[in-house]
Amino acid sequence: MFDGLLDGYTRSLLIFAGIHMIAAYSFYLPYKTGQVSLGQAGFMAIGAYASAILTQKFGIPFAAALIVGGIAAGIIGIAIGFPALRIKGIYLLLLTLGFSEIVSVVALSWEYVGGAQGFRQISFNPFTLEYVIVIIAVLLFFFARLERSSLGRAMDSIHQDETAAEVMGIDVVRIKLLAFGLGAGIAGLAGALYAHHATFMDSTTFNIMLSVEILVFVVVGGGSTYWGPAFGAVVLNAIPEFLRALREWLELIPVAWTNFYPVNRVYDFLHGFLDFENAKRLIAYGVILILMMIFRPDGLLTRDSLRRLRLPRWKSRHA
Amino acid sequence: MLYQQLINGLMLGASYALIAIGYTLIFGVLKLLYFAHGEVFMIGAFAGLYLVLYGGANIYVALLGAMIICALLGVIAVYVSVRPVAKDRPLAPLISTIGLTIILQNLAVYLLGGQQVAFPEAIKQELYHIGPITISSVQIFILGIAISLMVVLWFFIEHTKMGRAIRATAENHETAALLGVDVNRVVLVTFMIGSGIAGVAGVLDGIKNSGISPFMGLSAAVKGLIVMLLGGLGNVPGAMIAGLLLGLIEILSAAYIGTTERDFFSFAILILILLYRPTGLFGARTPEER
Known part of the structure; x- marks a missing residue:
């Protein structure tokens, strides 16, 4: 569809940003009912392995395998969600983290899916971007x-006060389970898409840091509105690219403008800092996270900021 | 064979216990899952390495140096990622310490390189035979340091004024403040102690495994979490015993069942504890809504 427009690099960049965005929504749905999961990478792994087994070992077309991967992750999600209903907060965080680690131990020791060598030669899906x-x-x-539905409002009320929601007649158990299971299913889709784009995965592909990153997308983007996860994933995927572009722009400045003291020192420092090196990029990422939590702990987008965007229209309607 | 495995298990367990003590102290006081703790452990290992390698320090000085450097790191962590962050949002301090984790790990990769570094042989390797057990001087050293540190810490928590202030703050911030406890100072001291102990654990781990890398923090952090939970959140003696227990379980399952299943057991324990006994084996010091 976009063959003429995008080079391979941009295309791959968009695909990864898109997969991150889907994963961010998989975190957002249970989070809407107050359930914080650090195991979304584990559900991605289930979707990825289930779909890759189907396409590679049974020759099933990708579209069907994608759906089965999502459903498999969703079923496991509900199975995990049942016991998870009883626990909250830090305990749920640890439970989901432990689940995700168990998934990776199973992937490591199960020879059928490659074991320590990893799952190799998964068929490449040329239409990943379109699917995403x-x-x-x-x-x-x-x-x-x-x-704007009653289900969504019920979820918000569970997030705010579970007991109050229950007293109001909301079926807390059913809704929390639904949110957790659906979230896991969405993560499964993201995993299946990833597996058939990267064509290789092993037990470390879907690790804790990925789960952490998914949580960070939502919290940085803003967890109180459904635009938050998408926004967070876009911003955090764009930052490294932006730093890279900045360095290229810096190189466009004529040498004569900067080649005297003290400007040359500043230039060298900036140029060195923007060097596209993974460690430096991640350090910048960490600094941004801390600054975000100090100055904007509710995330970049909140319900209030969205409301402010719509304010002019509101006024004209009511005045 | 079994005795040998028991000793190995105790060795592994001692370092788990030292990491978990810091976790559980900090969790007790702030109800915060302090994610950067594993990286503090890693930096402690590197501090010890550089002190021995380039400072020419003997191992005791290296241990003390790593402890001080990590304690300072704890102070930095409080000022950078705990104090300025909003208290009323449960996820905010978690994320800011995740940010700190990422910074510390990649700073180490950037400054020290991403490869594994060999730890110099700081103690002369000698073997002693006691009945059926063979124990090396390194093992005696590690166990001795770890256990004496735990005893000192236990005494500090239970029998000193500052220890009492820490326990009071863990129970309730407002009440402790009303009783004249300087809560901010207690938080600072708790981070210093927890981080300092993690630094010592890092050096001991370096001596034991004779190699360290900037990526050793994450798995240490996860194991520390499991131990903290097993011992009961905020329960310091619980963390000590649970650490030794997990070390024994891991070594015995690796020896008699298989090395890849070893991690499976620790995470299975994590999940079972969460589901059936969330207060841990020995009861949580800080009852929390669950």
Whole structure:
């Protein structure tokens, strides 16, 4: 679809950003009911391995394998969600983290899926970007509808006060389980897409840091609105690219402008700092996280900031 | 054979216990899952390495140096990622310490290189035979340091004024403040102690495994979490015993069942504890809503 427009690098960049966005929504849905999971990478792994087994060992087409991967992750999600209903806060965090680690231990020791050598030669899906776009569109539509539905409001009320929600007659157990299971299913889709784009995965592909990153997308983007996860994933995927572009722009400045003291020192420092090196990039990422939590702990987008965006229209309607 | 495995298990368990003590102290006082703790452990190991390698220090000086450097790191952590962050949002301090984790790990990769570094032989290797057990001088050293540190810490927590202030703050911030406890100072001291102990654990781990890398923090952090939970959140003696217990379980399962299943057991224990006994084996010091 975009063959003429995008080079391979940009395309791959968009695909990874898109997969991160889908994963961020998989975290957001249980988070909407107050459940914080550090195991979304584990559900991605289940979707990825289930779909890759189907396409590689049974020759099933990708579209079907993708759906089965999502459903498999969703079923496991509900199985995990049942015991998880009883626990909260830090305990749930640790439970999901432990689950995700168990998934990776199983992937490491199960020879059928490659064991320590990793799952190799998964068939490459040339239409990953198109799939990603369609899934994100569906998710955005779903969350936009959910926001204003009774189910969405029930979820918000569970997030705020579970006991109060229960007293109001909301079926807390059913809704929390639904949110957890659906979230796991969405993560499974993201995992299946990843597996058939990267064509290789092993037990460390879906690790704790990925789960942490997914949580960070939502918290940085803003967990109180459904635009937050998408925004967070876009911003945090764009930052390294932005730093890179900045360095290229810096190189466009004529040498004569900067080649005297003290400007040359500043230039050298900036140029060195923007060096596209993984460690430095991640350090910048860590600094941004801390600054975010100090100055904007509710995330970049909040319900208030979105409301302010719509303010002019509101006024004209009511005045 | 079994005795030998028991000693190995105790060795592994001692370092788990030292990491978990810091976790559980900090969790007790702040109800915070302090994610950067594993990286503090890693930096302690590197501090010890550089002190021995380039400072020419003997191992005791290296241990003390690593402890001081990590304690300072704890102070920095409080000022950078705990104090300025909003208290009323449960996820904010968690994320800011995740940010700190990422910074510390990649700073180490950037400054020290991403490879594993060999730890110099700081203690003369000698073997002693006691009945059926063979124990090396390194093992005696590690166990001795770890256990004496735990005893000192236990005494500090239970029998000194500052220890009492820490326990009071863990129970309730407001009440402790009303009773004249300087809560901010207690938090600072708790971070210093927890981080200092993690630094010692890092050096001991370096001596034991004779190699360290900037990526050793994450798995140490996860194991420390399991031990903290097993011992009961905020329960310091619980963390000590649970650490030794987990070390024994891991070594015995690796020896008699298989090395890849070893991690499976520790995470299975984590999940079982969470589901059936969330207060840990010995009861949580800080009852929390669950």
